[in-house]
Ligand code: UDH
């Protein structure tokens with residue numbers, strides 16, 4: 001009797017068909033995983049809107065724009081070619097820094113016995129970028145602060161200032177830039193005009209919203225004295241060693257102060273016509289008072305600071321006109337200030353620890 005192979009034959013055919021089906025399904029999914037554009041146009045379209053992490057490309061391109069902006073501003077940013085992996089990786093969005101920095105340590109030892117070198121300061125502050133710029137890595141600073149220092153021939157003082165202030169400002173979690181406004185030539189010194197120049201020139205660098213005006217020879221003795229702006233103009237050097245750690249008088253606004261852009265513009269900036277020593281800080285106080293502003297200050301304890309002792313500078317003798325000028329602030333302030341500022345920009349040098357801006361401010 002011939003063997004009946006028909007059942008076996010059918011089973012074999014079924015197995016072969018199943019195998020083909022299995023292979024076809026495998027090939028289908030394998031090919032799909034390559035994301036071939038022409039074969040799967042719908043998939044490509046959806047890839048344009050959605051990254052593999054599920055974030056839409058709007059987010060990705062925004063973060064790229066942010067990096068570009070930072071590049072323009074001179075801070076370090078990764079360079080990536082179009083299509084490189086970093087483009088599709090979303091940038092970690094930073095949370096705002098806390099109102100009070102957790103990095104503060106409180107009272108500090110400040111002394112000027114041993115000179116410091118720029119190399120040493122640079123080594124000790126590796127996160128400070130060219131031009132004396134810094135921004136915290138782990139959080140977004142609450143304020144962007146331009147620190148403006150009126151300057152001429154005080155290099156030793158400047159080194160101490162940079163040595164003490166860079167670490168303090170970083171602990172205060174500020175985004176900041178240091179601008180040293182160097183008066184060119186040997187004409188009579190003009191502190192307030194240099195501060196106006198600093199305001200104007202720093203804004204060419206970045207959209208600062210707070211301005212700290214600091215003499216080069218004043219060092220805070222407590223890092224809780226934050227170099228930022230407040231709802232009223234701030235006087236920061238409230239308790240100086242040379243005044244026995246007290247205010248010399250209630251209206252005193254000299255040394256170190258801060259103002260938001262709005263506060264500064266409300267008083268038309270600072271006077272340009274105080275040549276030589278004295279009075280310009282009193283004029284600034286009068287401007288603030290005449291606009292109904294009050295002075296905000298830290299406590300005497302937190303506001304302690306040391307001044308580097310020095311002799312009177314050449315070409316900065318007491319200005320005999322100062323008493324007359326401060327008696328007329330109200331009448332002069334609207335026409336003398338940031339709206340009438342004129343100077344000749346000689347050079348802008350982006351150095352490792354600060355930006356040095358040399359200007360010819362003219363003469364009396
Ligand atoms: N400044 C300079 N160079 C100068 C003059 C002033 O850099 O030639 C700057 C510097 O930032 C200084 C600030 O302007 O801290 C204010 O200068 P100032 O002379 O009005 O005030 P300071 O407190 O000296 O430095 C006051 C006179 C000190 C006389 C001391 C006598 N023992």
Ligand code: NGS
Pocket residue numbers: 248254277278279280281282322323326
């Ligand atoms: C006042 C000056 C201010 C000066 C302050 C402290 O008398 O400009 O002393 O000076 N006002 C006038 O002269 C009208 S200090 O001891 O720091 O040199 O800031």
